[in-house]
Amino acid sequence: DQQVKQNSPSLSVQEGRISILNCDYTNSMFDYFLWYKKYPAEGPTFLISISSIKDKNEDGRFTVFLNKSAKHLSLHIVPSQPGDSAVYFCAARGSGNTPLVFGKGTRLSVIA
């Protein structure tokens, strides 16, 4: 069963506009959420995270929003740049020693 779901396999956005990537989860024990970015032939790199005690975390052009009641989080990128084109993975973990659980990813294409 997929505990972390990214239902949009791909997203296309024009340069300068906002990109919104969505993620849903089913496990109510998850208490930390992360977004990773992956370019072809490279490993995933950490982008931004949020604890379950918060509903928003911002880092430059990247903002993550968490809605615990809906078990939903989203990543906003504004303004989007061509270099943001990559696959974005949502990941979550519970407390203690539990490993990260990843979604299937969303491929973002930012068109100049």
Place this chain on the structure above:
Amino acid sequence: DTGVSQDPRHKITKRGQNVTFRCDPISEHNRLYWYRQTLGQGPEFLTYFQNEAQLEKSRLLSDRFSAERPKGSFSTLEIQRTEQGDSAMYLCASSLRWGRSNTGELFFGEGSRLTVL
């Protein structure tokens, strides 16, 4: 040492052969993870170590798979009697123990791509 390194980057083998991958984590990280990624999927957890102790194994890790981290530094992942379904990208990641890094961030290597013919 600026990151996690994996070797080899690519491995092509025939079905039934054994393969071994090596991972060198970031030196101060005491946790080391192995994940597998297939086309169209996100990374799937296989196993992880804290220092030299293997603390958890996924049910994805069949008896043909074995991982070691003998001195709490580098790790190896061996696949015996490879099958075509083992073709995937094998990703290694390292981190500090939860609590010392409040992001829970994993640092990934570039992966070892296995193709089983």
